[in-house]
Amino acid sequence: MTTDSLKKDDDIILLKTVKDGGFSVVVNEKNRKKTTGLQTDATDFVLNATLSANGQNLSAKEVEEKGKHILLMMAELAPQDGFEGILISQMITAYDQGMKCFSKADLNIESSKIYERFMNQGVKLMRLYNQQLETLDKHRRKGKQKMTVEHVHVHEGGQAIVGNVNQGENL
Amino acid sequence: MKKPGKAIKKIDKKAPVKSKKEKTIVKQLSETFKISEDALVESTGFGKDGADIVVYAILKTLIPEGGDTKQTIKKINRFLSAMAELNPLDGFEGILISQLICTYKNAMDCFRIANSNKNIDDLFFKLQNQGIKLMRLYNQQLETLDKHRNKGRQKMTVEHVHVYKGGQAIVGEVTQGGKGVTIEN
Numbered sequence: 001m002t003t004d005s006l007k008k009d010d011d012i013i014l015l016k017t018v019k020d021g022g023f024s025v026v027v028n029e030k031n032r033k034k035t036t037g038l039q040t041d042a043t044d045f046v047l048n049a050t051l052s053a054n055g056q057n058l059s060a061k062e063v064e065e066k067g068k069h070i071l072l073m074m075a076e077l078a079p080q081d082g083f084e085g086i087l088i089s090q091m092i093t094a095y096d097q098g099m100k101c102f103s104k105a106d107l108n109i110e111s112s113k114i115y116e117r118f119m120n121q122g123v124k125l126m127r128l129y130n131q132q133l134e135t136l137d138k139h140r141r142k143g144k145q146k147m148t149v150e151h152v153h154v155h156e157g158g159q160a161i162v163g164n165v166n167q168g169e170n171l
Numbered sequence: 172m173k174k175p176g177k178a179i180k181k182i183d184k185k186a187p188v189k190s191k192k193e194k195t196i197v198k199q200l201s202e203t204f205k206i207s208e209d210a211l212v213e214s215t216g217f218g219k220d221g222a223d224i225v226v227y228a229i230l231k232t233l234i235p236e237g238g239d240t241k242q243t244i245k246k247i248n249r250f251l252s253a254m255a256e257l258n259p260l261d262g263f264e265g266i267l268i269s270q271l272i273c274t275y276k277n278a279m280d281c282f283r284i285a286n287s288n289k290n291i292d293d294l295f296f297k298l299q300n301q302g303i304k305l306m307r308l309y310n311q312q313l314e315t316l317d318k319h320r321n322k323g324r325q326k327m328t329v330e331h332v333h334v335y336k337g338g339q340a341i342v343g344e345v346t347q348g349g350k351g352v353t354i355e356n
Contacts, residue, residue, distance in 0.1 A: 041245075042253030049279035056286035082257045083313055086275050090306050093282055097299065104291065121296060128303050135310040139317055149329045154338035161341045162329050 027071070035074045037085035047071070050089040054096050083139060091132045098125035196223045200230070206248065214255035216265025225265050229254075232273055263319060271312050278305035 027035060032043040050070060055063045070092055079085035105118035154160045194202075197219070201208040212218070215225040233246045253272055259265035281302030285295050334340045 038253065038256050040252040040256055041249045042256050045249040045253055045276075049276060049283075053279045053282035053286065056283060057289060082253065083271075083316070086271070087309070087313065090275065090278065090309060093279065094303075094306065097282060097286075117296065121299060124300075124303055128306055131307060131310050135313055139313055142317060142321055147327045149327065150331060152329075152332045152340065154332070154334045154340045156335055156337035158335075158337075159339045160332075161345055162332065163327065163341065163343045163345060165345045 031071075031075070035071050035079075035085070036082070036089070037079035038082045042082065046085055046089050050074075050092065053093050080140070084136060087132060087136055087139070091129060091136070094125050094129045094132060098122045098129065101125060195219075196227050196230070200226060200247075206251070210255065211251065214251045214259075214265075215262075216259030216268070217262045221262050221265075225269055229269055260320070264316065267312060267316050267319070271309060271316070274305050274309045274312060278302045278309065281305065 027043060027047060032039050036043045036046045038046065051063070051067050054070065055066050058066065073092055074085070074088055077088050077091075079088050099122075101118045101122035105115050105122065108114040108118065149162050152160055152162055197208055197211050200206065201211055211226060212222040215222040217225060229250055230247070233243065233250060250272060254265070254268055257268045257271070259268050279302075281298045285298035285302065288295055329342055332340055332342055
């Protein structure tokens with residue numbers, strides 16, 4: 001994700017307007033699927049939400065920079081369907097906010113209370129990222145858990161069950 | 172004491188009967204916002220009758236936000252096109268997917284409002300925590316959807332099982348029925 005690739009694929013963002021705190025991103029049609037895994041108006045819905053969540057309190061130029069980076073990041077993470085696109089937008093938010101909390105903690109290093117609070121918040125957000133990544137992996141496996149059992153030796157007097165064991169409800 | 176059977180009969184008589192001419196919510200929506208009726212029904216995963224409930228719930232979450240009709244149409248269009256693209260295969264999925272999108276939207280809103288505040292105070296942490304909770308919910312919802320699509324099956328590959336003399340082995344699913352009720356004489 002270098003600035004070179006940005007120049008090559010300049011049309012990834014077409015337009016950006018800031019309107020009462022909200023954002024409006026319009027993405028080239030061929031890049032819609034790339035960034036969010038969606039194709040219709042829903043793309044704008046996801047991108048606007050992502051930018052609005054992460055681009056507050058920034059100047060117009062900073063927002064543009066950040067927007068480009070977020071879109072390129074999303075494209076690189078290659079969502080394969082809409083669920084993944086939405087999840088990846090949340091993952092980027094969790095990451096961004098987590099890092100922000102850590103940097104805020106560093107700024108308040110002389111006040112242990114504020115420092116601790118930001119650190120804890122950052123840890124929470126990073127833990128969230130872990131869960132999200134696990135969810136993404138599970139989704140890519142289609143929710144299947146694969147288990148491979150290679151060798152089971154059952155000797156005299158021994159018993160083994162290989163498989164799911166469920167107990168019915170007690171009356 | 173009144174007999175319960177009688178009370179039910181009375182209520183039944185008083186219950187208003189829906190006339191067949193009454194317009195469904197889907198029909199009203201497609202007329203006011205000029206969205207195709209079939210597309211609306213399709214996006215919910217339900218048939219024509221069940222679609223009403225989902226569309227009504229979506230409208231309720233979207234409309235109070237802004238009075239601007241143009242904005243509302245935009246919002247509804249976005250929401251429904253997102254639903255259509257996520258392709259619910261049945262009514263369960265339709266409901267779940269509408270919840271997924273609501274969860275996502277609200278989570279992002281939490282972070283947006285938290286960050287729009289220049290001063291960092293209790294509100295910042297409260298909003299962020301709410302956002303984290305919602306994102307965690309999204310994870311659960313997506314996992315539930317995958318499980319539902321997968322019908323809860325797990326794949327297992329077993330390669331070698333050696334059972335020696337006197338040993339016992341079960342390979343496969345083992346399900347125990349519910350315990351019976353013991354009656355004491």
